[in-house]
Amino acid sequence: MKKLLFILLVLGGTTATIKAQNRSADEAAIKQTLGRFGNSWAKGDFSDMKEYMTPDCHWINVVGMHWHNLKEVQFAHQAFIGSALKGVEAKELSITIRFITKEVAIAYWLTHVGAFYPPDGVNRGGNKQGDKDNIATVVLVKQKDQWLITSAQNSDVIAQAAASDPVLHMNK
Template sequence: MQKLILLLVPLSFFGGHSHAQSRPPDEAAIQQTIARFGASWAKADFSDMGEYMTPDCHWINVVGMHWRNLQQVQFAHQAFATSMLKGVAAQPVESTLKFVTPDVAIVYLRTHIGAFYPPDGVDRGSNKQGDKDNLATFVLVKQQKQWRITSAQNNDVISQAAASDPVRRMPK
């Protein structure tokens, strides 16, 4: 748990990718909000999710499940954390922050997710998932001087597909 937090916090999340001007206090607060999600993951306990997500939040997971409020988002994360994702490490790789408005920001967080076995955490020989990077998009809003996640979506990064990314061949 502490290893994940220690990796999340010093990642220097926002290396110059903020919109308009530098906003160190907001950047630090956003970084802390994202780190709180990482801490919940690491301890497999999402009971504090209401402290860093909005009540009307949305989350679309890697397989397209769409959860539409804090109660659903929290329940689903807790269910997976105690079953197929139990003990699965998530190691941050890189992150970028973009301010959309003074009170809205987007964080793109790439994380390496360890191996896991859907649907229940049992290795059946052909159900291994994970052990690859995942890219999450977090939309945060500043409400009453606090940054909270209001929407998120995460996707697997398929390394074989990356070689075919047309942007890699784009003229400079």
């Protein structure tokens, strides 16, 4: 009986260790996937987007434009990176990952986006945007041992509004 209990304890500990190792590997793979998006942004070329996004992906941008598949998401990102966002740096600040299942995760991706001038990248005196933090909620799915972006929405972080967040004043 003691041997059986010992074996069960060892197996239970081994399973927990394996799960923790898999979770760490998945977290690293998710960060790598987001990094690939960041690399496409930095290069100004989203032609490799099919390698890190699903064909049926969705993206809602900071002003509410909703793109419905890889073709639209890629086209829109390429259009903006070639005009208003041309040469604009997006610096990653943090990534927090929440696993929903073994094959589904949500990443909360905070970046700082430099100043830009919509709609065409030209400073017209009153069209400056950016130079602030941006947070994206990114849904990833694991397909064929690869984490892919399947949906995302990003929002500007407005520093003045953040100071009025009621959660900062709630009893915890």
